[in-house]
Amino acid sequence: MRDAGVGGKRVLVRSDLNVPLEAGGVADDTRIRASLPTLQLLLDREAARVAVCSHLGRPKGEDPAYSMQPVRERLQELLADDRLQVLENTRFNPGETKNDPAFARDLVDGNDLFVEDAFGSVHRAHASTVGVAELLPAYAGLLLERELQELGKLLGDVEHPFVLISGGAKVDDKLGVLQNLGGKADAVLVGGKMAEQLRDDNPLPFDVVLPTDVVAASEFAEDAEARIALYDDLPKGWLGLDIGPETRETFAHHIADAQTIFWNGPMGVFEWPRFADGTKAVAEAVARADAYSVVGGADSARALTELGLEDEVSWLSTGGGAALELLEGKDLPGVAAIPAASC
Numbered sequence: 354m355r356d357a358g359v360g361g362k363r364v365l366v367r368s369d370l371n372v373p374l375e376a377g378g379v380a381d382d383t384r385i386r387a388s389l390p391t392l393q394l395l396l397d398r399e400a401a402r403v404a405v406c407s408h409l410g411r412p413k414g415e416d417p418a419y420s421m422q423p424v425r426e427r428l429q430e431l432l433a434d435d436r437l438q439v440l441e442n443t444r445f446n447p448g449e450t451k452n453d454p455a456f457a458r459d460l461v462d463g464n465d466l467f468v469e470d471a472f473g474s475v476h477r478a479h480a481s482t483v484g485v486a487e488l489l490p491a492y493a494g495l496l497l498e499r500e501l502q503e504l505g506k507l508l509g510d511v512e513h514p515f516v517l518i519s520g521g522a523k524v525d526d527k528l529g530v531l532q533n534l535g536g537k538a539d540a541v542l543v544g545g546k547m548a549e550q551l552r553d554d555n556p557l558p559f560d561v562v563l564p565t566d567v568v569a570a571s572e573f574a575e576d577a578e579a580r581i582a583l584y585d586d587l588p589k590g591w592l593g594l595d596i597g598p599e600t601r602e603t604f605a606h607h608i609a610d611a612q613t614i615f616w617n618g619p620m621g622v623f624e625w626p627r628f629a630d631g632t633k634a635v636a637e638a639v640a641r642a643d644a645y646s647v648v649g650g651a652d653s654a655r656a657l658t659e660l661g662l663e664d665e666v667s668w669l670s671t672g673g674g675a676a677l678e679l680l681e682g683k684d685l686p687g688v689a690a691i692p693a694a695s696c
């Protein structure tokens with residue numbers, strides 16, 4: 354977009370303003386703040402009007418609970434400019450997720466050019482991410498460019514030791530990344546539900562470091578009876594809901610030695626405070642490491658933010674699924690739709 358002549362032009366921007374909501378307000382504005390540099394640059398360069406669009410949540414048609422109003426208000430607090438507009442949730446129109454050309458035409462109507470800046474959504478081939486890019490001159494925004502550069506470093510030659518840390522519940526989503534990147538990692542540390550699955554059956558052509566001890570719980574409940582147990586001594590019927598102290602130390606040693614780190618996914622049921630310490634220990638170790646460190650995914654990002662460590666990593670990605678698909682080596686439709694992007 355730095356090369357686009359935007360003076361006097363009407364610009365449509367796709368940002369990822371899909372933020373968590375709570376009590377009718379914005380619960381975390383990270384993605385809104387991450388979208389500001391692109392909007393600011395367009396305004397500084399005298400764009401006549403900047404219309405920002407995004408999806409919010411997964412509404413089934415029009416639904417006031419998913420209105421963009423709270424997002425609009427927060428954005429206007431952060432960047433007040435009469436030329437800036439926030440359009441209504443793109444997913445209120447059923448044409449959005451079908452990449453319906455008629456909806457794409459509605460979106461581009463009255464605009465001269467398009468800027469794609471929604472890194473978190475470029476893995477979706479939707480009207481606002483792909484359809485519009487085929488109707489207007491399309492450019493990559495600053496956040497999209499930076500995300501591709503930072504995450505892209507992991508796809509090229511990396512400095513070793515390269516430590517890959519993976520956790521969380523969406524096991525199948527993450528196996529692809531391990532398959533693509535795990536072979537070039539010197540250590541692959543696995544926690545969370547993913548560890549259970551790989552312990553039973555590891556389809557990967559390399560070894561992974563699994564937890565030796567866990568925070569064991571008598572049932573899957575926030576207030577369950579809990580104690581530290583060696584994995585091999587887990588009482589029958591009990592569940593490991595976090596990595597234990599011995600595992601935290603093992604993981605921290607690997608992380609401290611690393612020159613390159615990618616971390617995605619919590620080590621346990623991080624939303625329950627009694628099972629959050631393992632994830633926090635990993636967050637602290639990654640923040641402390643003197644390495645090129647990239648963190649992706651909402652829970653890992655939240656762990657860092659809650660500890661005030663979000664600025665202590667090299668790159669905190671705004672993408673969850675999009676970051677994973679990029680690192681899996683998949684094509685991102687919203688990037689492929691931008692003619693000049695050769696990423």
Ligand code: 3PG
Nearest residue numbers: 369371410473474673674
């Ligand atoms: C995300 O939060 O992962 C992106 O905004 C994409 O949202 P989606 O998974 O509902 O398409």
Ligand code: MG
Nearest residue numbers: 473673674675
């Ligand atoms: Mg997602």
